[in-house]
Each structure stands twice: as structure tokens, then as C-alpha cells.
Amino acid sequence: MPEKNSYEIISEFIQQAGFVTGYVEPNFPVYFPEFDLRFGKNEGANYLLGSATTGNKSIGFFHSPVSLKQSLALKSECVIITTALPEKLEMPIIFCKNIALLKDKLIAAIKVSAESKLPVMIVISDSVLFNYWDVDDFDFDNERLKPLLSKKTLDNKLSSEEYLDSLNVAEAVLGNYFSEKVFTNNRISFFEEETEFFDYLVPFVKSTFFKDIESKNVLCIKYKEKDFFRMVKLHYSLDLDFEFLEEKKNIQLTPLLCPGCPFVSIFNQLNISEYLVFSDINCESVYKRLNVQKFAPEFVEGMCRNSSSKCLYIGNISGFAPFYQQNAESLEVILLNDLQTKPSFLPIAKATKLQGTGVIFPYSCNNVTKKRQVKIAEKKCLCIKNNETVKCINSTNCPALYVKGDTVSVDNELCTGCRVCAKVCPYGAVK
Amino acid sequence: MNYHLYLFGIHRETFDIIAKLLIQTFRESDYVLNTFSKIPENYYSPLSLRLSVTGSKKEEYEKIVLDFDNVVIQKDGAFNIISPNSIEIPYAPDASHYWGVTGKLFKTINDISPAFISGYLLSAKLKKEIELFRKFST
Numbered sequence: 317m318p319e320k321n322s323y324e325i326i327s328e329f330i331q332q333a334g335f336v337t338g339y340v341e342p343n344f345p346v347y348f349p350e351f352d353l354r355f356g357k358n359e360g361a362n363y364l365l366g367s368a369t370t371g372n373k374s375i376g377f378f379h380s381p382v383s384l385k386q387s388l389a390l391k392s393e394c395v396i397i398t399t400a401l402p403e404k405l406e407m408p409i410i411f412c413k414n415i416a417l418l419k420d421k422l423i424a425a426i427k428v429s430a431e432s433k434l435p436v437m438i439v440i441s442d443s444v445l446f447n448y449w450d451v452d453d454f455d456f457d458n459e460r461l462k463p464l465l466s467k468k469t470l471d472n473k474l475s476s477e478e479y480l481d482s483l484n485v486a487e488a489v490l491g492n493y494f495s496e497k498v499f500t501n502n503r504i505s506f507f508e509e510e511t512e513f514f515d516y517l518v519p520f521v522k523s524t525f526f527k528d529i530e531s532k533n534v535l536c537i538k539y540k541e542k543d544f545f546r547m548v549k550l551h552y553s554l555d556l557d558f559e560f561l562e563e564k565k566n567i568q569l570t571p572l573l574c575p576g577c578p579f580v581s582i583f584n585q586l587n588i589s590e591y592l593v594f595s596d597i598n599c600e601s602v603y604k605r606l607n608v609q610k611f612a613p614e615f616v617e618g619m620c621r622n623s624s625s626k627c628l629y630i631g632n633i634s635g636f637a638p639f640y641q642q643n644a645e646s647l648e649v650i651l652l653n654d655l656q657t658k659p660s661f662l663p664i665a666k667a668t669k670l671q672g673t674g675v676i677f678p679y680s681c682n683n684v685t686k687k688r689q690v691k692i693a694e695k696k697c698l699c700i701k702n703n704e705t706v707k708c709i710n711s712t713n714c715p716a717l718y719v720k721g722d723t724v725s726v727d728n729e730l731c732t733g734c735r736v737c738a739k740v741c742p743y744g745a746v747k
Numbered sequence: 748m749n750y751h752l753y754l755f756g757i758h759r760e761t762f763d764i765i766a767k768l769l770i771q772t773f774r775e776s777d778y779v780l781n782t783f784s785k786i787p788e789n790y791y792s793p794l795s796l797r798l799s800v801t802g803s804k805k806e807e808y809e810k811i812v813l814d815f816d817n818v819v820i821q822k823d824g825a826f827n828i829i830s831p832n833s834i835e836i837p838y839a840p841d842a843s844h845y846w847g848v849t850g851k852l853f854k855t856i857n858d859i860s861p862a863f864i865s866g867y868l869l870s871a872k873l874k875k876e877i878e879l880f881r882k883f884s885t
Contacts, residue, residue: 319767345786446794448770509783536880546848568820569755574791600788715791717758718838
């Protein structure tokens with residue numbers, strides 16, 4: 317089959333371009349196990365930058381754009397891939413909202429990073445990351461520098477003038493690579509299908525295509541893009557107004573959570589209704605389906621100070637532990653163990669015998685522990701026969717449970733043995 | 748005739764194979780094809796793929812949903828939904844039911860060739876799957 321999916325295209329890009337250092341943020345929609353390093357987003361960004369500084373080609377995958385505080389010139393390429401529009405412009409950015417252009421844009425990113433000695437970000441839209449296209453192999457000249465760290469590397473500081481020069485180099489490369497875009501109408505949206513968008517932006521360098529953009533006077537954008545466009549308007553001093561495109565209704569699907577989801581397990585064992593629950597985990601389902609609020613842990617600690625409300629924070633140890641160990645007083649926590657080592661600063665709870673907060677839950681989203689799968693006693697499985705709501709499926713949203721005839725069955729490949737379904741079954745049919 | 752095909756499924760490997768085969772089928776049948784995806788909520792949420800299949804200059808598109816795992820909640824007359832429930836085959840953990848749903852699509856759009864799908868199933872020696880595919884495509 318000539319078609320490749322986006323994961324295959326990106327994987328080939330990583331391999332054939334010769335990236336040796338990589339990082340994938342926890343719960344990034346596509347999973348690269350070789351880059352699952354189990355530390356937080358900011359640490360990941362620094363790791364990539366440090367590696368590219370000495371000559372290792374580096375690539376990172378982030379849910380939202382990350383700040384890279386570059387103080388030394390890079391000796392090798394650094395490419396950051398994200399799925400959200402940036403809140404500020406700190407590095408050249410290439411936008412890809414068409415699967416047909418993914419290969420070209422990946423190649424452009426590596427060329428720009430090589431020539432400008434700056435990290436380059438690629439923002440990939442929803443419509444590209446799980447898509448398909450017929451692409452040939454990438455063709456890279458893989459001459460690699462041997463990474464070298466010396467005093468000279470550390471003395472090679474990037475001054476403001478050099479940074480601006482590098483940005484101009486990036487603009488020149490990108491301007492040549494992407495022929496000057498003409499926007500045929502004023503519907504300019506990254507997330508709306510079948511509209512146009514920028515090919516790239518370079519901080520502090522106002523590309524020539526902005527003349528065409530400004531001539532539109534009013535841009536039609538999606539509401540969720542408004543912060544991005546306002547930032548662009550300020551950054552480049554554009555004379556523009558915005559109107560919002562109508563939101564299209566998507567086809568509604570059954571909500572499914574991951575088998576063994578730690579949040580489902582925790583919610584099932586504690587009296588969660590007593591708490592305001594917060595997290596910063598990167599999983600849309602947790603916020604949409606489980607009434608959890610998304611905030612950074614430090615912010616939540618600040619909000620909860622001297623408050624009479626009971627607040628519970630659930631998040632990965634990798635993103636939370638340093639702050640918690642030094643500061644948290646007002647916050648009850650359950651930390652999800654996403655580390656490869658056994659942490660010792662809080663007691664480790666058993667996954668199915670949680671008795672309170674102030675513990676480490678034994679696993680996180682990326683390392684769910686598999687135990688003995690559940691079995692369903694068909695004679696006791698009566699919800700469907702009695703025309704009742706199927707409680708195990710409705711309460712857990714677990715994809716391992718499915719209806720077979722007039723009983724529920726278990727997909728043994730998916731079941732992790734978390735036993736939440738056993739706890740909610742009113743007939744004791746789940747063993 | 749033009750179509751918007753909406754594919755939804757939770758068995759990602761089988762979904763991937765069928766998506767590639769359908770894209771190849773439509774391209775070889777001289778349809779103009781554009782594809783649009785969505786990022787799923789989590790690693791087990793259904794994948795979503797829309798194929799915009801253009802065969803004529805008319806602006807009208809028939810909307811067909813391939814709901815491989817009975818995950819579509821809304822049922823309204825705007826879409827022709829093909830699912831295991833609608834064609835009365837059971838859901839199976841090994842995703843064999845995907846091929847029955849795919850077969851029904853070929854019955855619905857009868858000017859596309861099933862050769863790529865049949866060829867794949869035969870070369871992979873998937874007997875149960877090819878029976879299901881043929882049952883619903885002929």
C-alpha cells in the first residue's frame with residue numbers, strides 16, 4: 317500500500333534525518349517509546365536544546381509550544397513539533413494543516429534550523445496528525461558532526477545581534493522555500509478545514525505576505541484562535557480586525573477512557589464529590605468526562621491557600637514533585653508514578669486499595685500496570701436482560717467491555733484488571 | 748457522484764489498514780480525494796477520518812458514516828450510517844467485524860472496485876474476514 321500514515325511519515329523523517337536525541341511529552345497523541353523519558357515539559361525542552369548545542373540533532377513532541385531559552389548557538393538542528401498554536405513568538409514557526417505538505421514542511425524545518433542555528437517549531441493541525449498520504453522516502457545527506465562539548469562551545473554565546481541575524485537567515489530560507497503566498501479570501505484559520513493559513517512566521521521579521529493579509533482588513537478566524545491572532549497582530553503591528561467563523565458540529569461519539577485509567581480508579585475508590593479536583597495531565601478526556609479542572613499545580617496551591625474548600629490535585633510525579641516537596645501545604649495530592657524509579661517521599665498506595673490522599677498512585681497513564689483480567693459470569697450479568705443501564709460500561713467508559721448478545725464480555729487484550737467494573741456491577745457478575 | 752465518508756473506529760491497526768486500502772481504491776477509481784483527520788481524546792478514543800470523495804462537478808455530497816465499532820451516538824437522517832449494529836453482525840475483539848462494514852460500503856458505492864480489499868485479505872489469508880467482506884459487498 318503506497319499510502320503512509322502520519323506516524324509512519326514522521327518516524328521515517330526522524331530516522332532518515334538522523335535525529336539522535338528526542339523527547340515526547342507525556343500523553344502526546346502519538347507515542348514514540350524511544351523518546352519517552354519521563355520528565356516534565358520544561359526539562360524536556362532544556363534537554364533538547366542542550367543536546368543540539370553540542371551537535372546532536374534533536375526533536376521534541378509537545379502538546380503546546382514550549383519556551384526554549386537559547387543562550388548558545390546550536391551546532392545541530394533542533395525541531396519542536398506541537399499541535400497547538402503558540403502564545404508567543406520565540407523561534408521560527410512552520411505551520412502544517414495539510415497532510416500533502418507534511419513532508420515538505422518537515423524538510424523545511426530541518427533546513428531552517430541548520431542554516432539559522434536556531435530551534436524551529438512545526439505546528440501540526442488536527443487534520444494532519446492522524447492522516448494519510450502517498451510520500452516517497454526522505455532523501456537526506458546524513459553527514460553528521462561528531463558531538464563535541466568543550467570550553468569553546470560554552471563560550472559561543474548568542475548575542476542579541478546574532479540572534480536577530482539568525483532570524484533574518486530563517487526568513488530568507490523560508491521565503492525562498494515557500495513561494496509568496498497569496499490569500500484568496502479573508503477566511504484564514506489553522507483549525508478550520510478548507511481555509512488558508514500562514515506557511516510560517518519568524519519573530520521580529522515582518523514577512524512580505526503580511527501586506528496581503530493586512531489588505532483584507534477583517535480576518536475570519538475560529539474563536540479558539542483569537543489569542544494567537546491577537547498576539548500576531550501586536551507582534552507585527554498589524555492593522556486588522558477579526559470576525560469568528562461559525563462553529564461546525566462534530567458527529568458525537570461514545571466517550572471512551574483508557575483501560576485502567578488512574579483517574580477512573582481513584583474516583584471510584586474515594587469520595588470525590590467532597591473535592592474540587594485539579595490536574596495538569598495532558599488528556600482531554602479527564603477534563604471533559606470526569607469534571608476535573610486544568611491548572612498548573614503551583615497555581616492551584618496558591619488558590620487553595622487559606623481556603624476552606626477541599627482541593628485535590630492529581631498529576632504526574634515528573635511534573636509536580638519538586639514543587640510539592642518544598643511548598644505544598646494547602647493541597648491534598650495523589651501523585652501518579654510515571655517515573656522509572658521508586659519514589660520515596662510519599663507512601664505508595666495499592667491501585668485497588670486506595671484509602672486516602674497524600675499518596676503515590678502506583679502508575680500513570682503511560683505505564684498502566686496489567687493485572688489478572690476480569691471475567692464475567694454470564695448468568696449473573698443481568699443489566700441488559702432487565703432492560704437496565706449497563707452499569708459497568710456506563711460508569712467506566714472502558715473500551716475493554718462490550719455487549720455480546722444479552723450480556724457483557726471482556727476484551728482480554730485491553731483489560732488491565734483494574735477492577736473498577738467489578739466494583740460498580742450491581743449483580744456481582746464481574747470476577 | 749460525490750461523497751463525504753466519515754470513518755470511526757477504536758481498533759487502530761485494522762482501521763489503519765482499511766483506511767489505506769480505501770484511499771487506494773478511490774484514487775484508482777479516478778475519484779479526487781481529500782482526507783481530514785482529528786486528534787482523538789486519548790490513546791483509546793475512536794480514530795476519526797473524513798474522506799472527501801469527488802467524482803462529479805455537482806456541489807452535492809452524500810454523507811456516509813462507517814461506524815466500525817458502534818461508537819456514533821447521534822442518529823439523524825443526514826447520514827447513512829453503516830455499523831455492525833446496522834448490518835446485524837456482532838462486535839468482535841479481533842476487529843473482524845470491520846470487514847463486514849467495509850463490504851457494505853462497496854455495496855453502497857457500487858462503482859469502486861473491491862479488488863484491493865479482496866487482494867489484501869487473500870494475501871493475508873484472513874478467511875473469516877474475506878467471507879464477511881464478500882457477504883456484504885455482493
